[in-house]
Every structure is written in structure tokens, then in C-alpha cells.
Amino acid sequence: MFKIDRREFIAALGGIAAVNLMSHEARADALEHYMEDRLYAQTEGKAADGSGGDFPSAAQVTSQITTRHYRRGVGGLFVTTNPAEKVTQLPAMPAKPKLLDFYELRFTRTRNHCYQSANKALQNGLSEEVVLACLLHDVSQELIRVDHGYYGAQLFEPYVPELTAWAIRYHQPLRFFADEKAGYTYPDLYRNIYGYDYVPPPHVQAAYEAAKKHKWYYAAREVTVSDLYAFDPNAKVNIDPFVNLVAKHFKQPPEGLGYDNSPSAHMWRSLIYPDSPL
Ligand SMILES: [Fe+2]
Ligand SMILES: [Fe+2]
Numbered sequence: 001m002f003k004i005d006r007r008e009f010i011a012a013l014g015g016i017a018a019v020n021l022m023s024h025e026a027r028a029d030a031l032e033h034y035m036e037d038r039l040y041a042q043t044e045g046k047a048a049d050g051s052g053g054d055f056p057s058a059a060q061v062t063s064q065i066t067t068r069h070y071r072r073g074v075g076g077l078f079v080t081t082n083p084a085e086k087v088t089q090l091p092a093m094p095a096k097p098k099l100l101d102f103y104e105l106r107f108t109r110t111r112n113h114c115y116q117s118a119n120k121a122l123q124n125g126l127s128e129e130v131v132l133a134c135l136l137h138d139v140s141q142e143l144i145r146v147d148h149g150y151y152g153a154q155l156f157e158p159y160v161p162e163l164t165a166w167a168i169r170y171h172q173p174l175r176f177f178a179d180e181k182a183g184y185t186y187p188d189l190y191r192n193i194y195g196y197d198y199v200p201p202p203h204v205q206a207a208y209e210a211a212k213k214h215k216w217y218y219a220a221r222e223v224t225v226s227d228l229y230a231f232d233p234n235a236k237v238n239i240d241p242f243v244n245l246v247a248k249h250f251k252q253p254p255e256g257l258g259y260d261n262s263p264s265a266h267m268w269r270s271l272i273y274p275d276s277p278l
Contacts, residue, residue: 096256
């Protein structure tokens, strides 16, 4: 059974004074991240031969599959990973939903991380198209986690600059490969969730090799660089710095996302109606 240690959680947020300063929403976001971290930590274990240090082996990660009541690739909107919890009633969406409505009502598990990532890209003076890619890069994990870069690119392609969708797609395979010169080291988080000796499958390696030769490689790489340190549960972030950017670069359909017959309209509808059985 997965239990929250309240004292440990408060300590992880910087103590009771820090928690009191947080909005209700920030606390909920922080709790979500904390639980995910603890779940990842449950898969940790010493390698049999000691060579993996504190990280599990890929075989150990595989052996954990049947200990869960869900699959790790499922979208965050569709399951609670805490077996002691039930999913919540979701607020209804407006009749003609806009991107910002999704951030407010559906992207509640991923938005904090994405805001941090986009803030970092802003501070680093990256182009508006790349900042937008950072803002959007992981929200598709609400729908499905596995291959989320590809789903994300497909979801946004009808509405954003081509470079933005390209960077969202390729940030995913690029995260498995270091580029020290660009400032990207292989993350320990991946050693935890895939195993220290995990080798990306051939299709991921091929995507990386193709992306490396592409003129927009830097854009997808910048998404991974801005991704790296964007997991601070105490960060006070919101959509405000990006509202103008979204207005400028995101082609909001007048019918509302989900109702414009675009190639990804059904994906938006799945986010609007995740309790629909068919
Ligand atoms: Fe990602
Ligand atoms: Fe990310």
C-alpha cells in the first residue's frame, strides 16, 4: 500500500512555513509530484552485482510491472497511481475550449513542470517558437505517457509553428542521449525509471540519429536542456508570462479545440471527456 508520510512531504517542500505560503493549487501540484517521485523511488534497488549503484537494473524495472494496478504508459488524466485513492470528478470544459482552458482544467499534473521549463527557456533567451515548445512539451502526458513527444507533436501540429511541433516530437528521443556541449547530461531520473543499464530500442536510436542531422536539432535539444532542472515543487509559476506568446503563435480555432475537425480534434475531445467509456 502506498502511503504519504505527512512530515516527510512537508519537509520535502521546505517546512511548514514554506507550505503555508503556497496556494492550494500549488500544494496539490506539489503533492502530485511528490507522489510520482515516491512511486519512482519504489522501483529503486541495488544492482545484483553492485555496478548500478543506487539505481535498479532494466530487468528489475521490468519485474515491477506486475506489482502495479496500472501500466506506466497510461495518461495522468486517466488514472490515479495511488492505489488508496479514487479519481476525481473533473470540471466541465467551456463549449468552445481554448488552450488556456486546458491548462486550467485538464493539464493540472503537467503544467507546473511545463511552466518551469518555459521560464527557463525564456531566461536563456530562446526564440518564441522554442519557448512555446517548452510550454507544451509534456502536457500530452495527460493523455498518454508512452511516446508522449510524438502524441504531443500530433496534438499541436495543426495549431503551432512547424518548428515548435518538431521540437516537441524530438525532445523525447533526445532525452535518452547526452549532449554535454549543449548542457544536457543523461538524467538520473531515467536511470531510476528505466534502469541504469537500459539501452533505448533501435527506433529511438534511429530517431536520435535523424534528429542530429536536422537543421532544427538545436530546438529539440533546447527543450531537453530546459527540461532538466524543471522539477522544483516549490516553484511559484503560472501561465501569465506566456499568454501573449500563446495568442501570437497558437492558432486557436473559433469552434473550440476538439470541435474544429482538425486531424487531432479527437485527441482534444479525449481530454475533454476522459470518463467516456467509448
Ligand atoms: Fe518529455
Ligand atoms: Fe519534461
